[in-house]
Amino acid sequence: MKVAVFHDWSALERDLRRSLPQRAVVTKRQELLSYDCDGLTMDRHAPPLAVLPEDTGQVAAVLRCCHAHGIPFVARGSGTGLSGGALVDQQALLVITSRMRKVLEVDLDNQRLTVQPGVINSWVTRAVAGDGFYYAPDPSSQVVCSIGGNVAESSGGVHCLKYGVTSNHVLGLEVVLPDGTVTQLGNGLAESPELDLRGAFIGSEGTLGIATAITLRLLRAPECVNVLLADFATMAAAGEAVRSITAAGLLPAGMEIMDNVTINAVDDFFGYDEYPRDAAAVLLIELDGQAAEVQESAEQAELLCRQAGARGLRRAEDPGECAVLWKGRKSAFSAVGKITPTYYVQDGVVPRSTLPAVLAEIERLSQEHGLPVANVFHAGDGNLHPLILYSAADPEAERKVKELGAAILRVCLDAGGSISGEHGVGADKRCYLDWMFGPDDLDTMSLLRQAFDPEQRANPGKVLPTPRTCGESAKRVVTLPAGVGLY
Known part of the structure; x- marks a missing residue:
């Protein structure tokens, strides 16, 4: 027999108002409707209650209140995620980190910077660009997506080919666990001897707690950057160019392809013809490093593109011209939205x-x-x-x-691939996870999750398939014996 669970939302609201500034608690339905979905707009569920904390202490107070009342919670950053990860699809408190937008520390001597989770991705590079540094992970939504959300999804971007995704650039995390305990994962150094719980947290999609301070690795800005634009009569030819470039041992900072539908959408969106409208595909290749290295690599990449069947080639060396070529790719989703x-x-x-x-x-x-x-x-x-x-x-x-x-x-x-590269599993793909992982794999993931969150109140029902969310999935809930945990 299934027993319904009832939560005392009035009592939770009363305790939250005692712990937070009045403006931090959102109860009006018309305001809550602003948070009824994330970037995946197909599914919509307004939260029953939301809070907007401004620091670690307030987040800890919120989660202690949730713990005391046995109420689940869902963390939300800028809401740009595309897998329903910030969706409140069952009764839960929404914890919004968008007011946590402070750069807490800049340590250029050690090439790192610490920020709150609501800091926008592009702001990180802006904060240190004048000193010759930048932050490598650059999702297409980087002017609006937040670092906390990037950590939750282990987001990638154009430069992930050479420099890796978010998990390769996070040195340490201050985390509030589901019971309100504040802890540190990682020590801010590139290497650490302890179990890598930092790595386990990154990409966990809000199911292990909420990161409230994030130490990021900064890179020196490259001496030289070139961007190549090659257009092809067939998508197969563009794919062959990618294959031959990597087979030759070249390692571009990024290689991106857009098909004909996207090309025309982008050109219409901006009102110019930066990309050939009749091309089946365009390939953007960014090469960075020392000037001599970039020059040689660009010449070799041009040759390989021509051998693969490129109809036209254009090379941008000026930073402004490079930005123009990337502008269309960065705005592709928005451009398609005009169609x-x-x-x-x-x-x-x-x-x-x-x-x-x-x-x-x-x-x-x-x-x-x-x-x-x-x-x-x-x-x-x-x-x-x-x-x-x-x-x-x-x-x-x-x-x-x-x-x-x-x-x-x-x-x-x-084809030997995966169901997600950087957008996460969230609510959208949780029913497909057992296409990729067997029962033992999923049980192990559940054990790790329960070690952080024994009551499974953090972003409940996300990522792992459950009978409630996936009728075709077998029940895979693991109960830990008393006293068993992960240290």
Whole structure:
């Protein structure tokens, strides 16, 4: 027999108001509706109550109140996530970190900086650019997404090919655990002898606690940067250029591909023709380092692109011209939104060698399901971001879109890839996780989660498949014996 769980929200609100400034507690329905979804707008659930803490002490007080009342919570940053990770799809308190926007410490001698989770990604580089440093992870939403959300999803971006994703650039975390305890994961150094709980927390999508101070690795700005733009008559030729460049031993800072639908959307969006409108695909290649190294690498990359069938090549060496070439790629999702305001972004990974075959299969599936798909992706590491375009007026749209999205993920897995590269699992793909992992794998993940959160109140129901959220998934809930934990 299933027993309903009732939470005393009035008592929780009363305790929260005692612990926080009055403006930090949000109760009005019209205000709560502002948080009814994240970047995945297809699913919407307004939270029953929300808070906006401003420092670690306030976050700890909030989670202690939740712990005392047995009420779950969901952490939310800027709300730009694309997998429903910040969605309150069951009764839970929403903890919004967007007012935690302070740069806490700048330590250029050790090439690091510590920020609160609400600091916007692009602000980090802005804070240190004048001293010749920058922060490498750069999601396309970097002007609006927050560092706390980047940590939760282990976000990537254009430069992840050479420099890695968020997990490669976080040196330490101050974390509030689900019971309100404040702890430190990682010591702010590049190497540490203890168990890497910092690494376990990054990418955990808010299921282990809330990071309230994040120490980031800074890099020296490169001496020279060149950006190449190559256009191709076929997507297969663009994929061959990517393959040949990596096979030759070149390591660009980033390699990005946009298909014809995206090219035209971007050119229309900005009102110019930076990308050839008749190209089946354009390939952007960024090379950085010392001037002589970049010059030699750019010449070799140009040759390999021509051998792969590039119709035209353009090289940008001036920082302003480089920014223009990247502007379209960074704004691709927004540009596609001008074609249709409703689209669904999928996120899968495939081996680079399979890109042409996988993209051909996505095109076949697009025609089979009757839904257009625009492709823009991190070609260097095979991280695909197909955008499924649909009309919200179609009553069957959600079912059709999710069926096509699932079929695309199955193609990625069959090619030896993954169901997510950087957007996370969240609510959107939790029912597909057991396509990739067996029961023992999922049980191990659950054990780790329970070590941090024995009552499973942190972002409940996300990431791991459960009977409630996935009718086809077997129950995989592990109960830890008393006294067993992870240290």
